[in-house]
Amino acid sequence: MSIFTEDIVNFRSVLQLAYNFLAGRDYLKKKKFQERKKLISVALPFSDLVFASGAVPVFPIRMEQFKVHSYLTALNSATNLIGWNLTTKLLSFVRKFDVLKILDTVLDDVIHTINDKYNELYDLGIDHGISSDFCYGITGLTGMFVSKGKNLDANINFTIRCSAWNKYSETLKQFVPRQIWVDIPPRNIDNALELLTDNVSQAISDLEEITGNIVSDNSLNKQFRIGNQIKRFYKTILYEFSASDFYPCNPATFSEILALLGLSYQDYNSDNQRYLESFSYLVKEMRERINKGIGMDVSDMPRILLTPVFGGWEPESHEILYELGARTIYADWEILNLLEEISVSKNSNPVEEYAKFLLNATTRGIGYDQEALTDSYIETAKALNVDGLVFNQVFGCHSISNCYSLLRRKIRNKLEIPTTVINFNKIGDNVEQVKTRLGAFMEMF
């Protein structure tokens, strides 16, 4: 009974995060039709302005209908009624599952559910006419707009170095007539920050016009404070827990949690406050679990940074690495400098602070050239103190995936850790090759 209770009490935050991700459709319907909120799509973690305007940011896959694991549904309806406390009814329901594996099973199911949907939407993107030469991410996103774009009131686009991304963003007006653009100067020279600040102000005016709300310095700072706290929690998981010799769960499940965080971080599951609460619970729960010695000793398992995954990756990879004796870390947003805090100090101008955040992310994280991008990989790998790096080369990505030869050279010279490359085209397409590659890679340890 004690393990039973621990398994439900602990990690309820992850399950809640998962539930909120999957049950987005109903939540968004309620926001749109009952609360008359405007739905604004975002991709990549750029949701701050939308939240500050009182609109609802949506990473578009969340408008889809997902199959939600019955455990999650039951847990959610029970908690809606009685909070997160356990009831006899809930316990008797939960008893039907293999409680020791409940988190592993449910999370695994969640990740597979999301990925199945991704593949379905990728196919829709191809049917819509996107050439299969483009990256999985852009094709999948196009499919999301084909499928549910009509439900959106607007779309917010940020220009980045990836030309396919910018061109893809241009195509979105065929699905969502109202487009908001934030043009980020390609590099930080002279008064580029001032120009970006003005572009951000323009985007804010567009949001005000769409929502009918005023975006004040207070509303921006309030959002940044929430965002900063989330970022701190996210970093705690990446830097503290992922580096720990003792994990609060099975390392493959830990990777799944990181994957779920990576996905949901783009729109905070459309509710910043709720997301912050879940994140804060998550950190608390992980810490408690580690302190109580519940989980797994992973001290002899090398830590592998697998990146980039935001444009699509083979989700079996962390299972494969786990079976080969390693633990997998997903940290794209950190590499791309998208977990940097935004200053909310008293005399700061929040619009300018947001512009600083964007400029830093695009010039240092995403990088205005391959040198900057690969430096960011090296810095993060060093800071995370990982034992190896697996580079996920996404077919059709001309912006990030093609920096591998430069990155490999830098890793050899500066980090001296094993590295390998795996190729990704579509989920499930290449699992055997990934297994072989990772098998050979793990022999280096």
Place this chain on the structure above:
Amino acid sequence: MDNIELLESYNSYLQEQKANGKKIIAYLTHDNVPIELFEAAGFVPLPLIFAGKDELMDASHSYLPPSTCSYAQSCIGYFSSTPRTHEFLDLADYILLSNHCVSNICVSEILSNNFNRKRLDFYVSYTRNSNALKYYKLELKHLQKEIEGITKERIPDHRIKEEIIRHNNFKTIVEQVSKLNIPGSEKLDIYQKAILYGPAIQAEIEEIISSYKSNTKNTNSTHPKNVIFTGCSIFINDYLMDLIEDAGGNIVLFDTWIGRNYYSQTFSEEVIASLNDPIDLLTKRFENNVYGDHCVPDSLDNKIVFLENYVNEYHKKYGDKIGVINHIIKFCDHFSLFQSYFKEKLQERGVQVLNLERDYSRSIKGQLSTRIEAFMEMI
């Protein structure tokens, strides 16, 4: 003059420039390059407008994955493969890195790092809003300073303006070529040469124009299948033009970077007179570049409207309904992503479109030929 001759004479031209102490700047970027600034500083611009082939693409694979556009791959191949096909590329002192597309950035960086060419950076905003224009200006000034740092000499404003006027006049002459009643292949040869040499060959082009003006042969009647060519440019040494003409096609408009996008970017005399600062003039040109494929969010729609109008005008004038060949170099971020949307929109407006996607491999030639022939039969 065939391509071998052209390249040989270009080689001699660059050797000569080099012998005169000029610095050479090579660049891949297709648009928005302030060539006038280079020329005002005494640099020679070297546009990389050479088509690829299997060997060149293969030679790039230790630097970039094969899923990179075949033009970008080939540019690396030109520098890395032996024996060298275009030895004059060794004369380049600098590489201009610009962000026309991300492959432009990556390849310029690779060329600079691995082939020992100093790098000059010139980034362009992704929109053309008022702040983007201000940013363009910043980059121009930045570039100017960098060049001045190299030459240790200030580039006087009047020199830049003189170059702007010189290039402006030259483009106006090149534009006249588009109106000549000659086969598309001949126009293309002139455009390619014009971009390669710039105003240095103005007299030669004027001569060509006057000789053709006296030519009364009606190309339209010998090549009844008139088409517009859009999308990616045809580079020097590409066989594509031959395939089109062999299939009975004639290109009446090159709506590409090597073509209309080059010669149409001119200023009226009033604009030149009204803007004293040459940097303002160059910025104005960027502002007016509504069809350039670098910028979002309207360039594609602008292009579609332009093409529709052109087709309708042509129909009114000649009674012919011309089709459009949309040339897509495989893995091109700018033209590949849009292709079905582009075709659909133009077809809705009654314009027939062939999306012709290809790389530079020999093996694809037969397939291209069949597709072009089928399209020609259709129109």
